[in-house]
Amino acid sequence: MTMDGILFDVDDTLVDTKGAFARALAAVRAEHLPHISPERDPEILSHWRTDPGGYYSRYTRGEMDLLTQRRHRAALLHETFGAAPVTESSFEAWDALFWGTFEQSWTAHDDARAAIDAVVAAGIRVGVVTNAAVELQERKLKVAGLADLPVLVGVDTLGFGKPDPRVFLEGARRLGTEPSRTAYVGDEPTVDALAAHDAGLTGVWLDRAGHRRGPGYGGPAQSGSASSGSAQSGLAPSSLAPSGPARSGSASSGSALPDDALRAALQRDPQDPNALRAAGVVVIETLADLPAALGYGAITDQFGSA
Ligand SMILES: [Mg+2]
Numbered sequence: 617m618t619m620d621g622i623l624f625d626v627d628d629t630l631v632d633t634k635g636a637f638a639r640a641l642a643a644v645r646a647e648h649l650p651h652i653s654p655e656r657d658p659e660i661l662s663h664w665r666t667d668p669g670g671y672y673s674r675y676t677r678g679e680m681d682l683l684t685q686r687r688h689r690a691a692l693l694h695e696t697f698g699a700a701p702v703t704e705s706s707f708e709a710w711d712a713l714f715w716g717t718f719e720q721s722w723t724a725h726d727d728a729r730a731a732i733d734a735v736v737a738a739g740i741r742v743g744v745v746t747n748a749a750v751e752l753q754e755r756k757l758k759v760a761g762l763a764d765l766p767v768l769v770g771v772d773t774l775g776f777g778k779p780d781p782r783v784f785l786e787g788a789r790r791l792g793t794e795p796s797r798t799a800y801v802g803d804e805p806t807v808d809a810l811a812a813h814d815a816g817l818t819g820v821w822l823d824r825a826g827h828r829r830g831p832g833y834g835g836p837a838q839s840g841s842a843s844s845g846s847a848q849s850g851l852a853p854s855s856l857a858p859s860g861p862a863r864s865g866s867a868s869s870g871s872a873l874p875d876d877a878l879r880a881a882l883q884r885d886p887q888d889p890n891a892l893r894a895a896g897v898v899v900i901e902t903l904a905d906l907p908a909a910l911g912y913g914a915i916t917d918q919f920g921s922a
Pocket residue numbers: 625626627628629802803804
């Protein structure tokens with residue numbers, strides 16, 4: 617396959633957002649959940665990244681502003697871990713600590729800079745399509761040393777975000793490439809890779825070691841006072857549901873839907889690499905795998921050897 621353009625997700629794809637959240641949540645735990653031992657930090661991080669209340673999804677659908685979704689997530693976190701309720705006034709200090717620490721922790725993944733340079737060196741256009749606001753992501757990329765990447769589409773560009781197919785198509789349009797000759801690389805199998813595939817792009821799932829979300833990934837399963845049963849629902853892949861936004865548009869350009877068995881496998885585990893490959897998604901484990909996976913930028917001639 618030959619690509620004219622490659623679009624990247626930002627969080628946990630180029631920038632180590634998980635690491636930044638880990639530092640922010642550890643600070644919050646020490647200050648606002650003092651009864652919780654530091655050993656449970658992985659559980660807190662897992663809860664945050666899984667977003668069992670689905671609040672970030674509501675933000676990306678334009679149903680809630682950024683600060684409101686964060687306040688709801690803070691409240692659910694406190695409820696889940698048996699901490700004092702988050703009120704309007706207590707949230708102000710909570711968020712100042714959380715967001716302040718988060719912003720100070722933005723760093724690029726080790727493989728990001730080289731991956732971008734390889735794309736550019738291969739003469740392939742490159743840009744960003746993200747589910748956060750354009751201004752925030754421009755700032756984040758700048759801090760992370762990736763300021764040269766144009767943020768083409770944010771959640772505020774069209775008023776909604778991934779997995780809606782129109783978001784990926786708008787990214788390709790702004791990049792100036794045909795969707796069928798454009799790849800989208802992201803760390804979330806459903807919201808990023810499968811949704812991009814369904815929109816007619818080549819969907820690439822970056823399955824970084826230790827970065828999967830949910831119970832069993834990145835932390836022990838919640839127990840005890842945890843509000844059981846809600847964590848898994850946060851993973852419910854909206855683009856797999858018959859009425860989900862990625863399926864409702866007319867934008868699919870001929871890519872086959874997974875058959876029933878495949879759909880069932882992905883609903884059981886949306887992070888099953890084999891099922892995702894069978895659905896047409898390209899799976900890689902680091903950004904260094906990207907040139908080989910998409911067939912560009914072979915560096916065998918780097919030292920003049922044939
Ligand atoms: Mg991401």
